[in-house]
Structures are given as structure tokens and as C-alpha cells.
Amino acid sequence: MSIRLSTENEFIDRHIGPREADIRAMLELVGYDSLDSLMDSAIPASIKGSSVLEPSAGQSEAQALAELRAIAARNQQFRSHIGQGYYPCHTPAPILRNLLENPAWYTAYTPYQPEISQGRLEALLNFQTLISDLTGMQIANASLLDEATAAAEAMTFCKRVSKNKGAQAFFASERCHPQTLDVLRTRAQPLGIEVVVGDETALDDFSAYFGVLLQYPASTGAVLDQRALIERAHASNTLVAVAADLLALTLLTPPGEFGADVVFGSAQRFGVPLGFGGPHAAYFATRDAFKRDMPGRLVGISIDRFGKPALRLAMQTREQHIRREKATSNICTAQVLLANIASMYAVYHGPQGLKDIARRVHRLTAILAAGLNQLGHRVEQEHFFDTLSIVTARPAAEIHAAARAAGINLRELDAGRVGLSLDETCEQAEVEALWAVFAAEGQTLPDFAALAAASSDRLPEGLLRQSAFLRHEVFNRYHSETELMRYLRRLADKDLALDRSMIPLGSCTMKLNAASEMIPITWPEFGNLHPFAPAEQAEGYRLLTEELERMLCAATGYDAVSLQPNAGSQGEYAGLLAIRAYHASRGEGHRDVCLIPSSAHGTNPATASMAGMRVVVTACDARGNVDIADLRAKAEEHRERLAALMITYPSTHGVFEEGIREICQIIHDNGGQVYIDGANMNAMVGLCAPGKFGGDVSHLNLHKTFCIPHGGGGPGVGPIGVKAHLAPFLPGHDRLARKEGAVSAAPFGSASILPITWMYIRMMGGIGLKRASQMAILNANYIARRLEEHYPVLYTGENGLVAHECILDLRPLKETSGITVDDVAKRLIDFGFHAPTMSFPVAGTLMVEPTESESKEELDRFCDAMIRIREEIRAVELGELDRDDNPLKNAPHTAAELAGEWTHPYSREQAVYPLPSLVEGKYWPPVGRVDNVYGDRNLACACPPVADYQDA
Known part of the structure; x- marks a missing residue:
């Protein structure tokens, strides 16, 4: 018997779910004798072998942690009194242990399925209440990315809703944080907005401005009385946005009480470490009259089918980018994990x-x-x-x-x-x-x-503040550690996250966030650094970021990387800005047409619009691929003004399109640049490289392919990789060699979570990264093959294969049974699963992405659930189950319903134990199906008024 003397590559087996025997069985079902032969069939010949990733061995978890510890030790932990929007603070130990370090919280997904998200939704409702109370505003969202980008959102918000329609300028006080002014200038330029920076106290005439930005207290400390100034601004129909410090608002009159129209800022000092700049939750609050124009996500109170209170994401703010180029923002993420820390900091204190x-x-x-x-x-x-x-x-x-x-x-x-x-x-x-x-x-x-x-x-x-705040019960009960610990546990128990089951979301890549990857983010060597500390004190971060940039270049085939964008949406934006600046540098600043396939992520057209580009949609063919003839015709039609193509690869339909090289060449032949959306890189790393088959720029979702956890809807990191000719136009920052073009407040965005990706790549090595891509493709094809006789797989490639995800077509079932995609999604909750992505990119479908981390047992458990659901649908079709009163229409089923009077024609057992395996470990949803319409018609986005429980 041979004895393994090296620990190298041990992590690959920890990260990848299926064992060797499982892989053989799965390959047999799919019809291939090896992973290599499957890849040969799945990946188009034109891009096969384009990867430049070296087949290096990975390090063990212990080795990688030791190496990263040595890097971290090169950071110097000085006492920081720099301020400028970033402050040392204490993260209370029970919040650190029970929330930040708890996979029940950090592996959760965005709460689009409210029935299995009541815990994180409650924490976010607490956050919204905290912000509304402290700012004196009527409504607040569930967080934004950072203070500077929130300021940019406030600027465009004011432009939309201001009655001073003739004004094209925005006035920003010179007393604002410098990084905020830099991001404002970046965001304003493509939109034709003039940002005027000056002394607001010397400003008499506001008529030239649609909005004014103030800092309260000022960046350098002064607390000024702005009430008369705001009255003069309002007399000119000019809106006023105020960047405010939350801790100061506990003692100072809140801006909402002296006339502000928008209040925003950072919640960082409420328990979130400095982390060299992020991630930190920004906040955004406004008047109720403006709620439908507010960017970002919004948690609201509704009722479930039993009439009991239930939380959900409210209104169109759930995903503004569904409006595509007409969106008011491309923000489709938040900083949920950090907002939850801030909300619990307020709950605890x-x-x-x-x-x-x-x-x-x-x-x-x-x-x-x-x-x-x-x-x-x-x-x-x-x-x-x-x-x-x-x-x-x-x-x-x-x-x-x-x-x-x-x-x-x-x-x-x-x-x-x-x-x-x-x-x-x-x-x-x-x-x-x-x-x-x-x-x-x-x-x-x-x-x-x-x-x-x-x-x-x-x-x-x-x-001095006269008004009370945070009088709600939740902020006045959990002040002992015992009570807070139990409250956090109670909320986590309401939710489904990766620590409970597979989350098979197409396009979202919910994979293992390994404990060894997560450990370094709480090291003080990474957490205690101010983003504007002198460079010599951040030597460890310099090494980390330089190594990570090289790693990502190797994974993508690009020549340079910027780690600054702190979300995928920001990465998209930074990529288009680089293209825009490149054209301008060549005297072709008039190029402003962006071609976008009809199947693209909704953020793509929203981002193009923000970057000052004109969106032209190109068609897809019957197989879901880009219609190359239509693309060519439109590229040639707009040849003189063509700026870019935005395309997702593998496609949004989950297929490796054969014509990708030809598509890229068409764009280049007509003077444009190719932006390849990196949302689906999990199918390409080590197999093919966008920077080598025609891409000029791609953003990467480190919170997808590269293992940073979703955290309930954020944090994320969206760096961009570019070819050499675009490298001079990567995002700049006052602290970097290039000073202009900042897209985030800190030079390296959400720097403190970059160690997660560094650890993942270091432990996997080139061999492991390639294996992960292969297994993601195998797992997706295994699910497609197991389910294809029950649900048609909508799109496949030339050889009948999918990439790393597959789309199941449920539309015919609505005709035969009345069962909708929503019914199937809710019924999956009774089986203990988060639903796949619903109705994107095709209405009435489910998009499934299993990832490489899920074991064959878990894949089979999901397939068994989907097959059992199909049997229930068939029973409806045959009249064996009532068309209106059946397990799917009534799903999910709660324990309270089970214990009450049972009036359904099907049994309790069928409702809650549709498979025998559920008896051993059952997830009980805390609420029944949530009524979305009720929630929008009766919008409530903060904790119930104090009078509600006082009366009770």
C-alpha cells in the first residue's frame, strides 16, 4: 500500500463534491468515458486550448494559511486617526462569532425567495429602521456598496426627480470627503453632468443646479447649520443630498428634520472593521414620495397566505436592472452581510x-x-x-x-x-x-x-438632537449576550443557506466558501488597516493584490487586472469606462453604440446607459445563441459609432456558443471592443480564456467563480481584466499611479475579502481550478440528463450538452396542469431546497447551476425532488390531485398549518414529507407563501411603529 507523504492537492478533494466512483457513474449517464472527452464535446474547437493557466499543484490548507499569514505580517498596524469616512471600531464578539463567522449568515443568497429568507430579511428590516430613525427620513434601502458610490447614486437620483429640469450641473460642497468627489466626477462625466465643487456657504443662486451635496459633519470636522441654505435651494427647486455620519446623528439633529431630500453615508463604524477600505455597507434614505426612484433593494412587510406578517423584497427596487437601459441604476447588489452586522450592532447596544x-x-x-x-x-x-x-x-x-x-x-x-x-x-x-x-x-x-x-x-x-430614535422592541431587548446569541440563532434557523443544502441558482454560482478561505478575513493584520494609510504600512496588502492580479490574469488570459470595483455591476461599469476612454484617446470619442444580445443580463444595458452609451439590441436564434447575421448587420450599420459589444460567455442560456470567435472578430472589424461578461467564468477557468479568444475586457465575480460568499446578497467583488491596450484606462484613485477614474471609494475596493480568493486559487492550483470547471460542467450535464425526460432542457450546444448550468422549460406544464414556475419553486421549499433561478433569462423556466462543490448525493437529492414534483404535476394533469387545492399551489407548508385543522384533499404526510429522506432532517419554513401584491399596495419598510406593540 502506498502512503501519501505530501499534503499537496488535498484541498481539491475537499472543494469538489463527487468522488471518483461518482464521477465515473455520472459520466456513464451523460455518455462519456472521461472528463476530457466530455470537455472535447462541450467546448467549441475554436476556443479549446486557449487557456494559459499553468497546471500547477495546489497547496494544502495549512501551507496556504501559513504563507498568507506571512504576507499579512508585512502590514503595519498603526493607530489610525485619519478619519475621512473610515474609523476603527469594535465588532462585538457575539456578532463576530454568531454572524460574521457563521456560514448560516455568510453563505446565504439574496432573499428573492422570501419564505426561506425571513431571518436575513428581518435583519435588513432592522437596518432600514436604524437608518430611517437616525437620518430622520421616511424610507431607507437595504444598503448600497460604499459611501462614494452612494453619493453618485444620490446625484443621479436628484437628476431624475428634481423639478429644476433645465439644470445640468450638480453642486458638491468642498467639505465632502475627497474620495466621494472623485467618484462623483467619474460617474458624472459620461452622463454629461457638470460637477461644481465649492464653498456652499458662499452660494446664493441655486437655479443652475438640480442638486446640492453637503457633508454633515464636514470631512474636516465642522458641524454647520445648513437649514437656511437648504431653504434657499428648495426655493430654486434644487434638491439637497446630505452625506451624514450615523454615530454623530445620535447627538445631532438628523438631516431629515432640517429639510434634506436624500441622506446617505457609510455604516462602517457600526461594528465593521476598516479592512483597508471594505466591504462596508452604505446607506441611502429619502422621502416616501421618492421611493419608486430609490436605487437598490428594499425590504417590505407583507402577509403570507394565512394573513400573518411576512417579509419580502418590495417593489421594483428588488431588481432595478430588469428595466434594462431604462433602469435608474445598475446596482443589483447590496452589502447585506455588512448591513446585518451594523443592524445587530445597533440591536446589541x-x-x-x-x-x-x-x-x-x-x-x-x-x-x-x-x-x-x-x-x-x-x-x-x-x-x-x-x-x-x-x-x-x-x-x-x-x-x-x-x-x-x-x-x-x-x-x-x-x-x-x-x-x-x-x-x-x-x-x-x-x-x-x-x-x-x-x-x-x-x-x-x-x-x-x-x-x-x-x-x-x-x-x-x-x-442638538431632540427627537427619540430606535424605540422599537428589537432595539431595546437583546442587550445581553445570551439574548443576542439566541436572537441571531432564531433568525438563522428561519433561513436556508449553503450550510443546510444545495442552492441550485443558475447564473449565481453558489459554491463552497471553505473555512480556510474565510479565516483570514478576521485577522487584525488585514482588518485594522485604514485604506489611506501610508503605502509602506500596507506592504502585505500590496503583495496580496499584486499576486492576486497575476493569478486572475493567468485564469483569464488578460494582461492586467483592477481589483477596485466592489461589485459585479461596478466591474461592468469600469470595463465600459475603459473602453470609452480608449476610444477617446484615439480621437474616436464619438463611438457610443453598445450592442447587447437580447439574452444578456439586465445589468448590461443598465450599465451601458450609465456609461453614456446607446444600447442596440441584437437578436438570438431559436437555439438561444446570438444571431450572428443580425449582429453583423447591426455592427456594420453602426460601424462609425460602434463602441462595444457586451456578451456573456458561456451564454446566459447556459451554452458554449460555437461562434464566439467570429462574433469577436465582427466587432473588431467594425472598430468596436468586446466586453465579455465574466458571470459564467466557472465554466472556463483552465479550459478556455476570454482574453485569448477575442475579449478585450471582462469583469469577474469573485463572489461566484472565486469563492467569496454571497453573504445574503453581498459582499461582492467585481474586478476587471483587460488586454494591454486598455490597461492605461483601468480605474484610478488618488492613492494609485493613475489619479482619475475612481469607481469606488477605496483604491482596492473591498480589500479585506480578497484573501478569500487568494486562498482558493493558491490551494486549488492550476490543476484544481481546471478540475473545478470540468466538474461544474459534468454536474450540470448530469442534472440535465437526469431531468430531461421530466422537464425539457431548453437550450443545448452542438453536441446536446450544456455548459455549467441548464434551463428547464416548465412552460408546457402551465397549459396542461395550471402549475406555474412559482408553484414549483415554492414546492421545492417543502423538500428543503432553495429554488433555481426563476424566469431568467426565459419566463416560465428554471435555470439550474449545481457547481462543482455539490456531491452526487446532493445532486441526486435535488433531482429526486424535481422528479417527485413532476409526479405531483402529473397527478394534477390526470385529475388525481385537485387543480386548485394541491401540494404545489399551497406550498410551502408550515408546521403551524400541519398542527392546525387540515382541510386539504391530500395528506399531511404528502405535504411535508414528500420523500422519506425528509423525515430525518426537515427544514420548516417560518411563513406560508408570501403575498407580493399586498406588500406593494401596503408598503411598509421599517419595523412596526412603537405604538403597535405599546398598544398590544
């Missing part, structure tokens, strides 16, 4: 706890300011919350040098001024350490106790 934190931070800042003045420096702000700008008594460079020597980072303003911010982690020792930095040699430090006794608060009297 409660309103009084939040106020206590804010009061302590402000009090320390006031004492610090008094001491700095005593040392001969001048604090510029009369009124402030936690941030100061100081005119220094000696050159600022000397102050920064002293600070660095003491392990402290301050904000760099100019040669004679320094900025600093305090936060909830600060104590007396931090104040005294800062005094020591600012003190001249031989100067006596201030007496902390004396200044604490003598100095007063520095909040403006006229702006």
Missing part, C-alpha cells in the same frame, strides 16, 4: 448604548481640542463631533513624522494643517499620545483630568 458611545467619542475630542490649543496649535472648528483640522504651530511634516514614530497615522491636509479623528476605540491614553505628538520638545503635556473638568462640549446648541 440599543439607542442609549449608541448615544453613550457617541458622547464618549465627542467628549474625548473636546478634551483633545482644548489640549491642542493649550499646546499652541489652533483647532479650526468652533463646533465639531469627532474630527478636527488643526493649524499647527510647526510644519505639518514634523507632526506627521512624530506621529509615525509613535505608531500613529494622522490625516494629511497641507503643509500647515493636520487632520485627525477619534472613534469608539479611543480612551484617555490615545488623547495623551496625540498631545505628545503635537507637543514641542520640552513642552509640558496638558493635564487630562483638569481639561476634562474645565472643557465643555463643542456641539452646536441649536443642532
